[in-house]
Amino acid sequence: MRTVFGIDVSKHTINLAIVVNKVKVDERKLTLDRPGLDNLLRLLKAFNHPEVVFEATGIYSRTLQHFLDCNRFEYTMLNPLTAKKQLDNLRPYKTDRSDALNLAQTSFIIHRSLSYKQNPVYEQLHDLSRFYQEVSRDVVNHKNRLHRALQLTFPQLESLFSNTNNELYWAIVQRFSCPSEVLKFSYTELSSIILNSTNKVISANRATYIAKKLLALAEEAYPVINHDSYVYEQIQYLDNRIVEEVHEKDKITTEMQQEAQNLPEYNLLLTIPGFGVKTVTSLIGELGDIRRFHSSNALNAYIGIDL
Template sequence: METVFGIDVSKSTSSIAVLADTIKIKEFKINNDLIGFERLKSNLHSFTDPKVVFEATGVYSRRLAYFLQCNNVSYVQLNPLQAKKELDGLRKNKTDKNDAFHLAKTQFILNRQMAKMQNPIYVELLDEDRFYQELVSDFVSEKNRLHRVLQLTFPEIEQLMSSPTGPWYWNFVKEFPIPSQVLKFNIDQLNAIAYECSNEKGGHEKSNDIALKLFNLAKISFSSVNPNSLTVEQVKYHANRLIEIDKLKKKVIKLLVKLSKKLPEYNTLCSIPGIGDITSVFLIAELGDIRRFSNSNKLNAYIGIDLRHYESGNYTASDRISKRGNPYARKTLYKAVLNMVSVARYQPTHINDYYRNKKKQSSKKETKKIAIASISRLVRTIYHLVIKNETYDYKIASHARH
């Protein structure tokens, strides 16, 4: 007797339907907590080799998946698009109970493949990577906010260094958010403060140049707020936030690299010219264990670079990528291809050879389209190297291409 548990997971509860050989034998509801999961465990143990089917609902289904992994229960986790396609033809009334029932019933028809257990490191890498993406987003927002308020207090300070960014610059902004604050000190005092702001990394000579430039900028600046304005405090706040976020970004990257080095594919990815430590860890985090894909086409679909073809009557549209996969992975791979092109003079790859040939053949400026096509070749290369546990060799790759 084959038994399937269909589970519809929501924020705090889960509806469960139990089917034995397509016949519904039980329905119940649990809270998504230890008591609820123990009740589910008790019901699972009532049957021989039960299977579980549920739809991924973001963070809400993560606890259920982890519970099933800890108890060695086979399960199928459907992505929302797949679940919608498979269930829309079955359910007339959409309720949690009906969804749970149809998830279980379709398993008997479709016989979906069970999820492959991944090393917990991949889950942790993905969590840390997404946290890093949040930090990057916050970082950009804070830079824009700082720029905006500086236009009211001390816009000229953005000319202090070659680029208005970095811990040294932000420390200056914190110390001197308004010109009148600079003019309280003489050059020698500013030089000492500049050296301190650099955390003693800039050197006395450079600190002196910065101090003199700061003093001259303050003399010509005109602020639109008074020194006691709350806007001055906003400048300090945003500068301090940028310092904190910058430190945290570096800390997360360090942890990502440390975790990734425990996995065999880290050295494989780093062996590909144009893919460094940071790109490697982002790819490992977003792609997970590549070995769970049976071929590179499925990996393409997961990333969202599989081609969609549209044809109707005499009209045939140009093929486009689906973009239904992982946007973070696509972005990282796109940057990786551009990096490979930029370092090709010293570190050639067959990916760059393809890219250059397509550029020569193209009469239009289709850089992005060619880069996307190059991504597909890069994904095939990565898949092959990881599956075979090999490192990149330009001669072998070029020979295989021909």
């Protein structure tokens, strides 16, 4: 006797169809929470070696996947495009209920391999990689907003360094986004402030050079807003956010390295010219366990590259 559980996953619920030897024996809707999953567990245990098939729906299907992993049930999680192609001829009237039933019924027609179960560390790396990307986008967004704000106050400040992506620059922006604040000090006083502005070690000569250049730039500046404008508050806010986000990116990179460094592919990928820790850990986070792909074509299909 062969039993297939077809499940269609939504945001808060799942539609379930149970088919035994091609005959539907039950259909029901369950909540995607502990009470609903407890009911699903009782149903699964009522049959011998039930097969479970469902379509991946991003973060929503992860709850079901985690539940099945924790209770050691085998399952087939279908790529949405694959599921669409398989079911298109069977569902002229598409509903979540019919999808669940069709998933179960087609399992008696189509051979579906069981999904590969990865080491949980790959899921952890995947989440960290996505978090890193989100923070990186936030940094870019806040830098663009800061650039626009500085155009109203002290645009020359952006030419103080050839590379503005460093803590010393952010510290100077925090203190001297208004040119008149710079002109209150002599270059020796500015040098002292710069030396003590960050934990980064710089020489006295370097600090003096920066101080003199900062004074020259402040004398050239022509702010288009008053000294009490809210724009200065905005600059303070954006500067603080950027510093926090850059530190968060470094923290995530360290955590990813700690998670990935014991994986067999980590050191191998590091041998590729141009691949550093960030690239390797992000690559592993996005691809997961590469051993689950039976060929390079399968990997390309997963990524979405049309060679």
